[in-house]
Amino acid sequence: xxxxxxxxxxxxxxxxxxxxxxxxxxxxxxxxxxxxxxxxxxxxxxxxxxxxxxxxxxxxxxxxxxxxxxxxxxxxxxxxxxxxxxxxxxxxxxxxxxxxxx
Numbered sequence: 001x002x003x004x005x006x007x008x009x010x011x012x013x014x015x016x017x018x019x020x021x022x023x024x025x026x027x028x029x030x031x032x033x034x035x036x037x038x039x040x041x042x043x044x045x046x047x048x049x050x051x052x053x054x055x056x057x058x059x060x061x062x063x064x065x066x067x068x069x070x071x072x073x074x075x076x077x078x079x080x081x082x083x084x085x086x087x088x089x090x091x092x093x094x095x096x097x098x099x100x101x102x
Contacts, residue, residue, distance in 0.1 A: 002057045007084055008034040011051050032099075042091050 002011035011031050016024040033049055051057060060080065066073040090097045 002051050002055050003060055004057050005060060005080065005084065006035070007038050007087065008032055009051060009057060011055060011057075013049070013051070013055075038091075044091070 002009050009032070011033065012028045013031050015027055015029045017027050019025045031049060033051065034044065034046055038044070039046060062073050062077045062080075065071075066076045069076065071079075087097055
C-alpha cells in the first residue's frame with residue numbers, strides 16, 4: 001500500500017532492473033511522489049510517476065505507529081508535522097533534501 005501524507009505519497013513500486021544482457025530482475029523501488037499542488041506552488045518539476053491503480057493509498061495510522069514505537073499518538077503526529085514543515089522550508093529556500101529511513 002502507499003501512504004499519503006499531505007505533501008505527497010510514499011509508495012514502493014514494482015520495477016524491472018537490468019542485470020545482464022537481456023536479463024531483467026523484478027524489484028521494488030521506494031518512491032516519494034510530490035503532490036501536484038505543492039509542485040505548482042513551488043514551481044517544481046519532477047517525473048510523472050504515478051501509483052498503479054491496484055496499489056491502495058491510505059492515510060498514516062498514527063495510533064499503530066505510536067503503539068509500535070512506544071510514543072504517544074500526539075508525539076508521533078507532531079513529529080510528522082515538524083518533518084513536513086522542515087521539508088517545506090527546504091523547498092522554499094531551494095535546498096536539497098535527503099531523508100534516510102531504516
